[in-house]
Amino acid sequence: MQTNHSIVHPFWVIVNKEISDIIKSWRFIIMLAIVLLTCTGSLYTAFTGFATAKPTNDPEESFFFLKLFTISDGTLPPFIVFISFLGPLLGISMGFDAINSEQNKGTLSRVLSQPIYRDYVLNAKFLASLIVLSILFFSLNLLVLGFGLVIIGIPPTAEEVLRILMFSVVSIVYVAFWLNLSILFSVRFRQATTSALAGISIWLFFSIFYNMIVNVIAKGISPRQMISEYQLVSLQKLIQNIMRLNPGQLFDDATTTLLVPSVRSLGPLTMEQMSGAIPSPLPLGQSMMLVWPQVTALFAGTLVFFGLAYLLFMRREIRSR
Amino acid sequence: MAEPIIQLQNISKKYGDFTAVDDLSLTIEKGEIFGLLGPNGSGKSTTILMMLGLTEPSAGEVKVCGIDSTSHPIEVKRKVGYLAEDVGFYDDQTALENLVYSAMLNGIPKKEATQKAEDLIERVGLTGVKNKKTGKFSKGMRQRLGLADVLVKDPEVIILDEPTSGIDPKGVQDFLNLIIELRDEHGISILFSSHDLQHVQQVCDRIGIFLEGKLMAVGDIRSLSAKLLTSGRYLIELGADNSSEAGKKLTLGWFQKLASSMNEIDSVSEENGLFKVLSSQDISLVLSKKIMEEGYNLNFLNKKEFGIEAIYNHLMEGGTAYAN
Structure with missing residues (x-):
């Protein structure tokens, strides 16, 4: 270099x-x-599932390669579920002691007494983690692609490759979201353990408890009497929007749409809207349009947490230990 | 002399209601070793942080090498080396790697940085352990490596915050000698904060005594003692056998009469049956002779001499000015 x-x-x-x-x-x-x-485990189950499946003219089956990421024979969850579950943990583990451990070791005041701007430290830590994450996700996904090629023997189409690359980008944004949250905690909390626990508890809350809470709310607000079709749709939309406050849900929405091209909408569709639609997969551009809000929201969350961490860090007085 | 190397003008630092530094003005000349003396929490570290632009003063102006630290901290940090109290290194890196990292942060290319780091490690006497990880270093070794770390940028000024606390006496001596060498060889100005008077007294050309965010006194040791010792530097405690069969009783009145005839005596007082005489000169011999001559039964005499140490201790205990 x-x-x-x-x-x-x-x-x-x-x-x-x-x-x-x-x-x-x-x-x-x-x-x-x-x-x-x-x-590896989820890929293995995906490959065993492939032994029975063969490409057909069925539109559901045409994106053969993408199935590597989404199918499972039931013994292990598919690849994307693991990514959406472990990604946050990866992000939290990379950021939770970014600032506070340096402060506690007394190295922060030494580095900041060198002629550098204060934000260099924060920005460099974020960028370094992002670079490592990007390399990790791109190589992981390309490896899956390579193995698929070797084992199945059918080359992926250009669109499939593009979709997989888009999936990598979305994964990176998602993990960066958690990375920034944990960097924020590392600026806010003096003890690395506190910041790690805060990060992990938020992750647990969203990955386990949030859906339960939303279900309770949904039960509470759903009317007992018969309601019209439109009311039902708007109720469903409301619940779905509450679900989307969960970053994991945004990620799931985005990745499913990208990797399962037959997904046409992320909200409820009425029969009226469905009538006349040809059951064909969406082109990449349309899939991307569909997930644009999700990706934007994740990106915005990442920026908000980074901004907060930046603000806290720049206003902080740096003492030794 | 030319332009002062560090100039503080009426700076204050407030944390909410608490005033850490209160309307402080201080000038440090080029090439001198200046000692900031004061107890913990007296505002020494806060003042140092303001000099480096690591915290902003609530009021006033800080200039280091003629540059405003608050608005141009980067330029100041290029010229100032700062060794924090209890300096930290990356434990999983070797001493050499830590130093090379600092040098490269100062924009020195890697090859030069390595050469420089090796030279400096030799200078502070750590060559034998330069490839050891700093996690295994003792406090004294870390402090010496810290000094090397500060020198890597060829500073014009070095600011050392409590560099001698927690090191054994031999380590302190080595460290202080190193500081004097640096000043003599490279003409580096040094600001040195400590709560230990002896260390400061040993190396500093001038001293500033800090208390509760205020600078109580500035000057070299001699002028400082002259300035602070306005009301006497000897305390003579006397006791007499005043029991009935022993004859004449010694009273405070006798001392007061004596005080009016002797200029050396500043004040007299009585406490727990002992008379205390505060004087500007050692008059214990004269006093005892006089008491004996007049037929009193002197049975106790104790002389205390106040140096700058006693004054400093007194200040640290919470006194504001030295009375009795």
């Missing part, structure tokens, strides 16, 4: 160091091992 003789900009010096720190850290190696193991 850089030669020994040229001056490396201090920002990239920090990024370089952070990347090497992440890669050498035990927690990243452990998370990586978990992700690789579960993904």
Whole structure:
């Protein structure tokens, strides 16, 4: 990258160091091992499922390759479920001690007494994690693609490859969302354990309890008497929108649409709307239009948390220890 | 002299209702070792943070090397090396790697940075452990490595915050010698904060005594003692056998009469049966002779000398000005 003789900009010096720190850290190696193991498992079940399935003219079956990510024979959840479950944990594990551990070790005041802007530290830590995540997800998905090619023997179409790359981008945005949340906690909480627990409890809340709570709400507000079709639709829409406050739901919506092209809508459709529709998969552009709000919301959440962390960090007085 | 290297003008720092630094003005000249002396929580560290632009003063102006620290912290940090109290290193990196990282943050290319780091590690006497991880370092070694870390940017000023706290006496001595060498060889101005008078007294050209965010006194040791010792530096405690068979009784009145005839005596008082005489010179011999001559039975005499140490201790205990 850089030669020994040229001056490396201090920002990239920090990024370089952070990347090497992440890669050498035990927690990243452990998370990586978990992700690789579960993904191998789910891929294996997907491949065994493939033995019985063959490409046909059925539109549901035409995107053969994408099925690698979404199908399962029931023994293990499919690939995307693992990503949506483990992704947040990966993000939290990379960010929860970003700032507070440096502060507690006394290295933050030493680094900040060098001639660098304060935000370099925060930005470099975020960027370093993002670079590692991007490499991880792109290589993971391309590996799946490669294995699929070897084992199935049918090359993916260009659209399938594009959809898989889009899926990688959405995964990165999703994990970056959790990464920024945990960086925010690492700025806010002085103890790394507090910030890790705060991050994990929010993750648990959204991945386990949130759906239960929404179900209770749905039961409470659903009318007991017969209602019109439109009222039913609007009720369903309301509940769905409450569900979408959960970042995991946004991610699931987005990835399902990208990887299952036959998904035509993420909301309820009336029979009227369905009539006349040809049961064919959506083109990539239309699928992307469908998930644009979800991806934008995830992106916005990422930015909000980063902004908050930035604000807190810049106004903070840096004392040693 | 030319332009002062550090100039603080009427700076204050408030945290809510609490005033950490109160309307402080201080000037430090080029090439001097200045000691900031004060108990913990007296505003030394806050003042230092303001010099580096790591925190903003609530009021006033801070100039280091003629640059405003609040508005241009980067330029200031290019010229100022700061060694924080209990400095931290990346535990999983070696001493050399830690130093090279600092050097590269200062925009030094890697090859030069490595060379420089090796030289400095040798300078502070850590060559034997340069490839050891800093997690295994003792406090004294960390502090020495910290000094090397500060020097990596060729600073014009070094600010050391409590560099000697928690190090054994031998380590302190080595560290202080290193500081003096730096000033003598490179003409670096050094600001050195401590709560330990002895360390400051040993190396500093001038001292500022800090208390509750205020600068109580500034000057070299001699002028400082002269300034602070306005009301006497010897306390003589006397006791007499005043039981009935022993004859004449020694009274406070006798001392008061004596005080009016002797200029050296600043004040006299009686406490727990002992008479306390505060004087500007050592008059214990004169006093005891006089008491004996007049037929009193002197049975106790104790002389205390107040140096700058006693004054400092007194200030730290909460006194504002030295009375009796």
